[in-house]
Amino acid sequence: MERQPTPLSLDGLLEQEDFLESNPEAEVYPEKLQKVNIASAWVVDNLPLLNYTFGFTRDHPERSRTDLQPFPHPRGEDSTPVYVDQTPSEAIVLQVDRSAIIEWLDEKGSLRGVERPDTDDESDLKEWLLKNVDTNELRDHYSPIEDDLTREVYTLLHSMSHALMRTASGQCGLDSNSISEYVMPSVPAIFLYASSTEHFSLGGMHTLFKTRIHPWVDETIADVQKCVYDPVCEHEDGACHACLHMSEVACESANGNLDRRYLVGDDRGRIPAFWESEYA
Structure with missing residues (x-):
């Protein structure tokens, strides 16, 4: 019998006396x-x-001229096969504080x-x-987000996701390319999951x-403060390969809509910090 997804909340975990006895730092x-407003x-x-996968493509410099070619049916039947592989995985779901987002947008x-x-x-708030937040604008992650509020909220959550993904690897033992994201800005929440082709779950998440959690958050806040390419990175896009970018297999939108200044503010006082920080 196939096992169903089993979520465990942090509140539920902290109610377990035996867990707190063995992990007092969890308090x-x-x-x-x-x-970090979670x-x-x-x-x-x-x-x-x-x-x-539905098929394959042949590259062309113009994306609109790149056609998806269906796979031939292995038995010659008049239908298009779709090849699917299901693997067990694990994920951490982080719901972001809705009121904090509104306060930040207002500021x-x-x-x-x-x-x-x-x-x-x-x-x-819901x-x-x-x-x-117009989620229809997020269907094509390779096109600009036209709606201002949707772009602001998505960029904020996407930047949070990347900052947390970059440091999660060292805390859970998974390779950085083995952690992927799914951002849900209208919820708002971040979904970080182990993306593996192995048919078992390692338990890293x-x-x-x-x-x-405690060193993960502390390391993330410290890590996102500076980039080796500052002040150029901070004054330009606020994101580059040295601070927020992830591999294309880990990021859901090809490293677009990222800006660490949304998290820690900028030195010109134009962008307020969404995260608390003793480094600010």
Whole structure:
């Protein structure tokens, strides 16, 4: 019988007395996550990861002229085969604080002309994000995001995702290219999962979630402060291969819409910091 995905919340984990006895440092996990405005967290086991392919392409300098060629049917039948491989995986799901996003957008000046939701009303916050973040714009990650609010929220969460992915590798034992992302800006949440072609789960994300949240967050905050190419990187795009970029197999949007200044602010005072930091 196939095992179903089994999520475990951080709150649920902290209610286990035997876990706290063996991992007393876990009591600071909620406080650590608050520093990066993460409101809730889960680890998911038995995550069914599907890899599928509809065909193949022949490269052309112009993307619009690159056609997808279907695979021939192995038995010559008049249908198009789709090859699928399912592997068990594991993931960490991080829900970002909705009210913190609104406060940051307001401080940044991105809510001019837009009705601000009640940050004390969770239902109002959920409705506002669903109405104002246009997920249709995210279907093609190779095209610019035209809507300003959608671009701001997505860039913020995508930058968070990359900052956390870059340091997660050293904390969970997985190669940096073996951790991938799925960003859900209208939720808002970040989904980090182990992307492996092996038909078993190594448990690295579970280990990170249960025993390494505190150094993970601390290292991420410290790591994102500076880039070896500053001040050029900070004054240009705020993201490059030395600070936020990941491999194309790990990033869902080809390293677009990234800016670490959204997380730590800039030295000109134009972009407020979304994260708390003793380095600021």
